[in-house]
Amino acid sequence: MLHNTLFFVVGLLALTGSIEALGQKKCISFSSASGSLALAKSGNVLPIYADNADWPGVLRAAGDLSADFKRVTGKAAKTQWLNGTSISGAKQAIIVGTVGRSKLIDNLVAAKKLDVTDIKGKWESFKIQLVQRPFPGVDTAFVIAGSDKRGSIYGVYDISEQIGVSPWYWWADVPARRQNSIYALNTVCQQGEPDIKYRGIFLNDEQPALTDWVYEKWNTTVFGSGFYVTVFELLLRLKANYLWPTMWNSQFNADDPKNQFLADEYGIVMSTSHQEPMMRSTPEWNAKPRGAWDYSKNNATIYQYWVEGAQRAKPYESYYVMGMRGNGDEPMSEEQNIALLEKIVADQRDIIAKTYNTTDISTVPQSWCLYKEVQGYYENGMRVPDDVTLLWADDNWGNIRRLPSKEEAKRKGGAGVYYHFDYVGDPRSYKWHNTNSIPKIWQQMDLAYEREARQIWVVNVGDLKPMEIPIDFFMSMAWDVKRWGKDKLHEWHLLWAEREFGAKYAKDIARLVEDYTRYTARRKHELLNVPVFSLVSYNEAQRTQEEWHTLSALSNKIYRQLSSDAKPAYFQLVHHPIEASRVVHDLHIKAQQSVLYAEQGRNTANALRGEVEDLFQEDAKLTKQYHSLLGGKWNHMMSQTHIGYVYWQQPMRQQLPQTGEVQLEEVGLPAPIVVTFEDAFGVAPGDNRNNIHGFNQFAFSTLDRYGAPTKYAEVSSMSNKQITWNAYSNSSYVKLSKTSGRLGKNSDSARVDIIVDWAKAPKGLSAATLWFNSTAYGMTGQVTVPIRNEVVPSDFKGHIEGAGVVAIEAEHWSRNKKAGSAAWEVIPGYGRTLSGVSPFPSVTDAPYTAAQGPSLEYDIYLFTLPANKSISVIPYWGTGLNQNPGRPMKYAVAVDNEDPQVIQIVPNTKPGDVPPDWQPSVRDSVRYTRTNHTLSAVGKHTVKIWAVEPAVVLERVVVNVGGLKNSYLGPPESVRV
Numbered sequence: 018m019l020h021n022t023l024f025f026v027v028g029l030l031a032l033t034g035s036i037e038a039l040g041q042k043k044c045i046s047f048s049s050a051s052g053s054l055a056l057a058k059s060g061n062v063l064p065i066y067a068d069n070a071d072w073p074g075v076l077r078a079a080g081d082l083s084a085d086f087k088r089v090t091g092k093a094a095k096t097q098w099l100n101g102t103s104i105s106g107a108k109q110a111i112i113v114g115t116v117g118r119s120k121l122i123d124n125l126v127a128a129k130k131l132d133v134t135d136i137k138g139k140w141e142s143f144k145i146q147l148v149q150r151p152f153p154g155v156d157t158a159f160v161i162a163g164s165d166k167r168g169s170i171y172g173v174y175d176i177s178e179q180i181g182v183s184p185w186y187w188w189a190d191v192p193a194r195r196q197n198s199i200y201a202l203n204t205v206c207q208q209g210e211p212d213i214k215y216r217g218i219f220l221n222d223e224q225p226a227l228t229d230w231v232y233e234k235w236n237t238t239v240f241g242s243g244f245y246v247t248v249f250e251l252l253l254r255l256k257a258n259y260l261w262p263t264m265w266n267s268q269f270n271a272d273d274p275k276n277q278f279l280a281d282e283y284g285i286v287m288s289t290s291h292q293e294p295m296m297r298s299t300p301e302w303n304a305k306p307r308g309a310w311d312y313s314k315n316n317a318t319i320y321q322y323w324v325e326g327a328q329r330a331k332p333y334e335s336y337y338v339m340g341m342r343g344n345g346d347e348p349m350s351e352e353q354n355i356a357l358l359e360k361i362v363a364d365q366r367d368i369i370a371k372t373y374n375t376t377d378i379s380t381v382p383q384s385w386c387l388y389k390e391v392q393g394y395y396e397n398g399m400r401v402p403d404d405v406t407l408l409w410a411d412d413n414w415g416n417i418r419r420l421p422s423k424e425e426a427k428r429k430g431g432a433g434v435y436y437h438f439d440y441v442g443d444p445r446s447y448k449w450h451n452t453n454s455i456p457k458i459w460q461q462m463d464l465a466y467e468r469e470a471r472q473i474w475v476v477n478v479g480d481l482k483p484m485e486i487p488i489d490f491f492m493s494m495a496w497d498v499k500r501w502g503k504d505k506l507h508e509w510h511l512l513w514a515e516r517e518f519g520a521k522y523a524k525d526i527a528r529l530v531e532d533y534t535r536y537t538a539r540r541k542h543e544l545l546n547v548p549v550f551s552l553v554s555y556n557e558a559q560r561t562q563e564e565w566h567t568l569s570a571l572s573n574k575i576y577r578q579l580s581s582d583a584k585p586a587y588f589q590l591v592h593h594p595i596e597a598s599r600v601v602h603d604l605h606i607k608a609q610q611s612v613l614y615a616e617q618g619r620n621t622a623n624a625l626r627g628e629v630e631d632l633f634q635e636d637a638k639l640t641k642q643y644h645s646l647l648g649g650k651w652n653h654m655m656s657q658t659h660i661g662y663v664y665w666q667q668p669m670r671q672q673l674p675q676t677g678e679v680q681l682e683e684v685g686l687p688a689p690i691v692v693t694f695e696d697a698f699g700v701a702p703g704d705n706r707n708n709i710h711g712f713n714q715f716a717f718s719t720l721d722r723y724g725a726p727t728k729y730a731e732v733s734s735m736s737n738k739q740i741t742w743n744a745y746s747n748s749s750y751v752k753l754s755k756t757s758g759r760l761g762k763n764s765d766s767a768r769v770d771i772i773v774d775w776a777k778a779p780k781g782l783s784a785a786t787l788w789f790n791s792t793a794y795g796m797t798g799q800v801t802v803p804i805r806n807e808v809v810p811s812d813f814k815g816h817i818e819g820a821g822v823v824a825i826e827a828e829h830w831s832r833n834k835k836a837g838s839a840a841w842e843v844i845p846g847y848g849r850t851l852s853g854v855s856p857f858p859s860v861t862d863a864p865y866t867a868a869q870g871p872s873l874e875y876d877i878y879l880f881t882l883p884a885n886k887s888i889s890v891i892p893y894w895g896t897g898l899n900q901n902p903g904r905p906m907k908y909a910v911a912v913d914n915e916d917p918q919v920i921q922i923v924p925n926t927k928p929g930d931v932p933p934d935w936q937p938s939v940r941d942s943v944r945y946t947r948t949n950h951t952l953s954a955v956g957k958h959t960v961k962i963w964a965v966e967p968a969v970v971l972e973r974v975v976v977n978v979g980g981l982k983n984s985y986l987g988p989p990e991s992v993r994v
């Protein structure tokens with residue numbers, strides 16, 4: 018039975034205190050139930066039996082289960098590997114085995130005590146249940162039966178997870194929760210086949226963090242089997258089966274002769290990165306003088322090199338990478354053409370046929386990765402044999418560039434996706450912290466599944482840490498796509514938090530993870546070095562800081578309350594990402610403010626500069642704290658530089674960003690105080706390049722009942738002495754939150770809110786004049802504030818224009834109209850602000866004709882129109898690409914009863930390239946389109962957006978009637994009635 022609602026899951030967990038393998042059916046409880054079997058009770062743990070002829074990897078995993086019982090109960094299970102058809106000497110037992118490999122299991126099947134017909138012959142499936150009177154003299158057995166090697170292994174680890182051992186018990190130090198008793202429920206737990214056949218990770222860009230950590234921890238200069246077995250075990254516990262090893266400075270198959278052997282024994286299918294063919298690594302080639310890596314000049318050497326790779330891999334389960342790229346993950350030279358590449362693939366297949374001594378080489382898995390320019394070769398006509406898997410790639414920024422067409426989906430080798438959580442390259446490397454939001458991963462990978470890219474999902478995870486959470490989700494989804502629909506993403510976070518930290522904090526921790534990844538996904542840390550969040554409009558910088566401080570406060574509260582054994586895991590998985598991100602956001606915003614304030618002449622610049630220096634130290638302290646956890650277990654893991662980027666490549670050392678400083682010993686020229694206003698970079702008094710003209714002149718934006726009911730001014734000192742100031746308003750309905758104050762030499766600005774009494778303000782446009790004086794010097798600043806007081810008709814429902822814009826979160830539609838069974842549906846948590854809305858089904862046979870597809874309608878109320886009566890409608894879209902050949906991403910739009918305009922969201926792209934607007938779109942994590950519409954009058958209007966193509970994701974709609982200001986996320990949502 019699947020848990021259909023969240024409340025049910027939480028309720029059940031609260032009752033029994035048990036844990037489920039994340040989101041899957043539960044067959045373990047910590048209290049007895051009708052017909053249950055005690056696996057552990059009163060210091061006794063049932064023995065585990067298996068057939069000694071079963072896969073060594075199955076026996077090894079069964080040994081882990083024994084150790085996991087010890088982690089939970091303090092006592093390990095005895096293990097016995099038998100060579101017989103029954104067990105004796107125990108009334109109750111745990112039996113682990115593979116159908117066709119375990120005489121114990123096969124005997125139960127033959128005796129009709131265990132029915133395996135629904136898993137037999139299947140890929141990676143398992144069935145877990147109680148069997149009564151399994152063998153003479155035995156009362157009950159708890160049987161874990163696998164359809165194949167990994168089926169059994171996953172069954173074993175599913176039970177490990179259910180008894181309370183997280184897949185991350187070692188890799189993130191999640192503590193097992195102690196239990197005195199463990200019961201097997203009288204039910205059947207069955208899983209498999211997985212939805213994606215090969216599911217794995219790519220360890221990449223492993224310097225400095227992973228490399229330095231491995232070298233120190235294993236006292237070595239290679240990535241050896243001591244390290245790799247920890248990865249294999251983690252992958253298997255996550256029900257993954259596939260790995261691309263580190264490749265920049267390592268040779269998986271040569272560095273440690275046990276690597277390849279142990280991968281196979283554990284049950285991991287090894288492959289190589291997309292650009293390393295024939296089970297050999299690039300450093301292996303470079304290790305000896307072998308001539309050019311160029312098949313047109315050096316084919317004999319390269320051929321033989323590949324023969325050796327195939328011979329070495331033959332005993333083990335491997336997935337061959339076919340084709341060839343230039344040395345060092347670069348394109349091959351210009352003159353090397355498609356014909357040559359086809360010849361290369363033919364020769365590689367010839368090698369496989371000879372090595373495996375077979376005429377049907379489709380039994381040896383092969384893939385061809387269509388990464389960057391290689392996709393261009395495909396688009397230009399290059400083909401590989403039908404049984405080779407086409408591995409489509411994303412743009413390195415989590416946007417899949419291409420998915421199979423209907424025809425391509427029929428290929429025998431199937432299709433896969435190579436995805437990224439971490440990247441080194443343009444427009445900026447991002448390899449420090451986790452910036453991957455799960456709803457975005459869901460949207461892209463669900464689309465991949467629907468478009469039948471189901472053979473391989475492999476994701477570049479950088480150093481592995483700190484990508485624990487997105488890796489876990491990626492594997493959950495690859496195992497059971499349908500379990501994790503878009504409406505289950507919050508549930509996934511809750512169950513994850515509950516598994517790792519218990520029910521008490523699950524709700525808060527899930528929220529922390531969902532929020533922090535939304536905030537980090539909207540702008541990579543490495544791209545915060547230039548002003549991103551507006552320092553003057555929409556309070557954007559301040560709101561960003563507040564968001565981080567809110568998360569930080571909650572995270573600190575939980576961190577203090579958690580038991581000491583849970584703290585290291587919480588620090589790694591939740592607290593450090595939040596604290597470190599808070600610091601980096603604060604640091605950059607404050608640095609940018611100090612530069613601006615120094616230009617404005619404000620003493621405040623210096624105080625901010627000091628805070629930036631403190632934050633720079635706090636960042637280092639957090640890194641150190643991570644490195645000193647658990648006696649230094651994760652030393653080096655956070656050593657990735659992340660402050661001081663100036664181009665795509667990481668800075669070679671952490672560098673303090675530019676800050677501003679004024680000379681505090683001297684007074685500013687125009688006056689001892691200076692006044693600045695919201696929305697303006699200018700100052701009063703003084704000549705500033707942002708003032709319109711003259712001493713005191715800058716545009717003050719309108720205070721508006723709906724869009725901007727209050728604004729602020731800031732009074733700052735430009736003096737080397739303590740000074741007092743006062744301020745007043747000439748209007749009976751405009752009040753100031755503060756009318757006088759004192760500013761010291763090193764401090765301070767005073768923020769003064771300008772508050773309108775909207776009930777008293779005249780209807781329509783009016784103005785107030787504000788004065789700001791420094792007591793000793795007389796008047797220093799005077800400003801006129803326009804005020805607009807409009808009232809929307811009481812029968813209007815929708816979003817109300819304020820300050821010249823209407824901003825709408827896409828899910829706050831007035832009407833959502835279906836077209837047949839197609840409809841726009843919410844992807845909760847998607848994107849930069851609230852959610853995304855996307856047309857489903859995500860695969861359609863043809864585009865919808867304009868104005869025939871499902872539509873969203875937004876009612877808006879406008880009080881003003883620009884002189885030319887032209888407004889613009891600006892939808893904010895997710896960054897998904899034109900992945901469907903011949904069907905670029907499009908929508909249609911109209912205001913009121915206009916003819917719809919059909920707009921292409923993502924421009925056309927040269928084969929193998931990214932679209933021309935790609936860099937800004939991935940930097941900003943958003944794509945904008947814009948259409949102009951001429952209206953005849955103010956009042957009520959309706960913005961209509963139709964689906965033309967599926968897989969577009971709408972986040973917000975902004976209507977600009979002339980007041981839109983620069984900002985990163987756009988104006989806050991308008992008032993909705």
Ligand SMILES: *[C@@H]1O[C@H](CO)[C@@H](O)[C@H](O)[C@H]1NC(C)=O
Nearest residue numbers: 068069070071098099100101
């Ligand atoms: C199991 O027992 C059979 C029969 O005695 C024997 O032939 C076989 O070699 C044994 N296998 C193992 C793995 O011990």
Ligand SMILES: *[C@@H]1O[C@H](CO)[C@@H](O)[C@H](O)[C@H]1NC(C)=O
Nearest residue numbers: 232233234235236237238239
């Ligand atoms: C590390 O390895 C080196 C070289 O094998 C050896 O000399 C040294 O004693 C080792 N250090 C530790 C701490 O094991």
Ligand SMILES: *[C@@H]1O[C@H](CO)[C@@H](O)[C@H](O)[C@H]1NC(C)=O
Nearest residue numbers: 313315316317318320321364
């Ligand atoms: C290398 O290329 C040459 C010229 O095309 C060909 O004669 C030769 O058989 C090739 N050698 C191998 C090992 O493929």
